[in-house]
Each structure stands twice: as C-alpha cells, then as structure tokens.
C-alpha cells in the first residue's frame with residue numbers, strides 16, 4: 276500500500292509538457308507512479324478533481340537565510356505553494372563568519388528580522404546544521420554570499436582585494452561549495468561588495484566554474500547602468516565559464532523603461548555563443564530593498580556604524596543630496612512603511628538620510644515606477660525563471676512586523692492570476708518556470724518535476740481561483756486557491772491551513 280494517492284487532478288508535470296489527466300502515487304517521500312492509478316490502495320487519498328497537480332514551486336531567489344530559523348514553518352512561502360527555497364542571494368548572507376561577527380550581522384540587516392535568532396555557526400556546514408536542527412517545512416539550498424567572503428578577506432572598507440585576499444576568498448568559497456552550497460552570489464550595489472573589482476568577480480566565477488555551480492548576480496546598477504552591468508556579468512561568464520544567473524532583472528527609473536528588452540538581447544547573444552546564462556524575475560512593478568541602497572558607495576564605506584555616523588555630518592549630507600539630483604528614481608516612487616517619502620515629509624531627501632542615520636540597514640523601502648512592458652518581456656523570456664526575492668515570514672511571529680513586499684506572500688499565485696489566467700503565459704510554461712527550470716538553475720537534481728523517482732514535493736491548486744491577496748498596503752495576507760502543499764510526501768498545507776508538519780530537507784548539492 277502506498278502512502279498517498281493524489282487522484283483525479285490535471286497533472287502539469289513541470290517539464291513544460293502539456294497538462295494531462297493523471298493520478299500521482301507517493302511513497303517514502305518520492306513519486307513512485309504517475310498515470311491512471313484508480314484502484315491503487317493508499318493510506319491516504321487526496322481528491323484533486325478540478326485542480327492542477329504540479330511540482331512544488333522552487334524559489335531560487337529568497338532572503339530567508341535567518342527567517343527560517345525564526346519561523347521554520349515557512350508560513351508565507353509554503354502557503355503559496357513553495358516547497359524549496361534557495362537562500363544567500365544578492366551577496367547578502369550569513370556564512371562564513373570569519374571576520375567581525377557584529378559587523379557582518381549589521382551588514383546582513385536586511386535578512387535579520389528576529390534578534391532572538393542566535394548565530395551559532397562559523398561556516399556553511401555549521402549554518403546547514405542549524406537549519407537541520409530547525410527542521411523547516413520547506414527544503415532549503417544555500418548560496419555562498421559575497422559579503423561575508425569579502426568581509427573575511429578584505430573587511431568593510433573601500434579597498435581592492437589583493438592577491439592574498441583573492442586567495443582567501445577562493446579558499447573559503449571552495450570549502451563551502453565542496454560542503455554542498457548551490458553556488459555563489461554577489462550584490463554589487465551593497466557595501467562592501469560594491470568595492471569589488473572585476474578580477475575579484477572573476478576569482479569567484481572561476482571557483483564556481485571549477486565546482487560546476489551557479490554564480491548569481493545582483494548586478495551593479497539596475498538603472499542607467501543596467502546594460503553595462505549585465506555586460507559585466509556576461510564578461511565574467513565568458514572569461515570563467517561559470518553558470519550565470521542575472522537576479523531579478525528589471526529596469527529602475529522611468530527614463531530607463533525599455534532597457535529590459537535590450538538586456539535580454541545581450542543575454543540571448545551570450546546564450547547563442549554557448550554561455551550558460553539565465554535570469555530570474557518576480558511579477559510585481561515595485562521592488563524592495565534597504566533604503567541605504569540609495570546612498571552612493573562612498574557613503575556606505577566601513578560598514579553600518581561608520582555609515583550612520585557619517586550621515587549626521589552636514590557636509591556629507593549636502594554631498595549626497597547633490598549626487599541625488601541625477602537619481603533615476605523619482606522620490607514619489609519610494610515608500611517606507613507603506614507611504615511615499617514625499618507624503619511623509621516636505622523634503623524626502625532629508626527624511627531618507629535621517630532614517631538611515633537612525634536605523635541603518637534595517638529600514639526597508641518599496642521602490643516603484645517600473646514598466647509593465649519590461650516586466651512582461653522578462654517574465655515571458657524562455658530563460659526566465661520565477662524567484663520571489665522575498666522571505667519566508669510568519670505574520671504571527673517575530674518576522675511578522677512592518678510592511679514587507681507582498682511578494683513574500685503572493686509571488687507565485689500572482690503569476691498564475693495575472694499572467695496565466697489572462698493568457699499571457701501558458702499554464703505548462705508558467706509551471707516550468709516555477710519548478711524544473713528553477714531547480715535546474717540551482718542544480719537541484721530530482722526536484723521540480725513530477726515523475727517516478729522525483730521528490731514528492733507537490734502543489735495542488737485551483738487554476739480558476741489561485742490568486743495573491745497580499746498588497747503593498749496589506750502585505751500579510753495568504754493567497755487563495757491553494758488546495759494542498761506536500762513536501763517530501765507529507766501534507767504541510769491543506770485547504771488554506773498549515774498543519775505544522777516540518778518535513779523539509781536541507782540540501783547539500785554535490
């Protein structure tokens with residue numbers, strides 16, 4: 276007798292194959308059979324008639340590094356159908372802890388929503404063990420982030436990495452990749468990673484290539500410099516042969532609308548030349564990041580403490596205000612706590628400087644003003660996979676404060692509501708972008724498809740009803756239309772409720 280039979284549903288198997296009527300049999304955490312299985316006896320049968328049965332969504336782009344340790348139920352992720360998350364994106368991460376731990380934790384303020392989470396690791400194996408002990412509801416794979424690597428080898432200052440420092444970073448990265456990290460990520464807008472020169476990025480790329488692993492890029496500039504920034508990632512890919520992911524492709528600033536199509540042309544040319552390059556994207560017209568990201572790199576030098584102190588100096592503030600004259604974002608498009616800065620103060624610049632001076636990297640902004648056309652271009656590109664750029668949050672726990680970006684609650688249902696139901700992306704292709712194509716980028720073998728031998732990570736949803744309910748004004752709302760979410764063969768979410776199961780596996784990628 277098998278453990279679970281999901282019967283009567285429409286199977287969308289994650290490969291891009293057309294939907295078909297098929298039952299799915301699960302045993303020992305794996306899919307064991309797919310097809311017409313009526314009469315098979317099972318401990319549990321789940322009636323999926325009228326529903327789509329698909330592989331659980333693989334979120335290649337999350338910042339749940341620490342929130343999973345605070346709320347291992349991964350509420351906001353698993354309730355939208357996500358069964359695997361990749362942490363360590365955008366160069367922001369929590370391992371290795373080889374330099375000043377306090378300064379590193381401050382640099383990772385964006386990830387750090389629950390002060391009671393204790394950092395009890397020094398390296399990737401230690402961090403993965405902490406995740407093992409937390410027993411999250413979803414599977415987790417980790418990228419090694421550039422910030423802790425650079426902090427260990429160079430510190431937080433505006434200095435190039437010399438030969439010794441490059442060697443140290445290569446060594447630390449190689450150790451972590453050997454211990455099961457899925458790849459490495461950079462975030463060239465964040466200090467101290469913004470001080471990295473291209474030889475440093477090549478060193479990381481070469482190490483990733485030697486392990487056959489992914490190099491994910493939050494590129495240097497998504498605004499006026501988007502195309503040059505994408506060119507840099509592609510140059511490093513060509514020079515090193517590393518598998519490359521352009522993270523959350525978007526064009527920031529109304530004057531840059533249309534740049535996404537040109538960035539995609541660069542990516543297409545690189546792919547045509549044989550490079551393994553792809554991208555991820557989330558289906559919203561606004562992003563979210565630390566407010567401090569608006570500061571010029573020189574103003575962030577030395578870490579959070581020196582940055583905050585500097586922002587109280589009148590001449591520093593005057594210099595930043597001067598540089599902001601040519602800022603691509605409009606201040607009307609930047610909100611903190613759900614309201615535009617221009618609504619909150621007569622002078623949004625002063626307010627922004629005050630907020631960062633007082634609260635450092637923990638202040639989050641929502642930055643809008645993006646183009647619907649750019650977003651559609653990115654989402655429909657054949658090499659685009661979906662990544663939420665969000666976090667697993669628990670509205671009833673310590674990570675439930677504030678006004679996070681709604682993508683943390685609604686990214687995947689929104690794709691199906693806004694793009695699939697309106698016919699802009701086919702159902703099978705959308706599922707592929709959320710599952711097998713995403714798993715392939717992160718090197719997650721045996722996930723992202725529903726066929727015999729695959730992990731029994733499954734989402735069952737109503738294609739007519741699936742929709743996000745989280746908004747920028749009220750983000751902490753779970754989606755609708757998700758009937759069940761199964762991780763490793765166990766039902767975690769059923770009929771809109773999280774049953775408390777925490778069967779997620781911490782993935783060590785060979």
Ligand SMILES: [Zn+2]
Pocket residue numbers: 364365462493522523
């Ligand atoms: Zn990013």
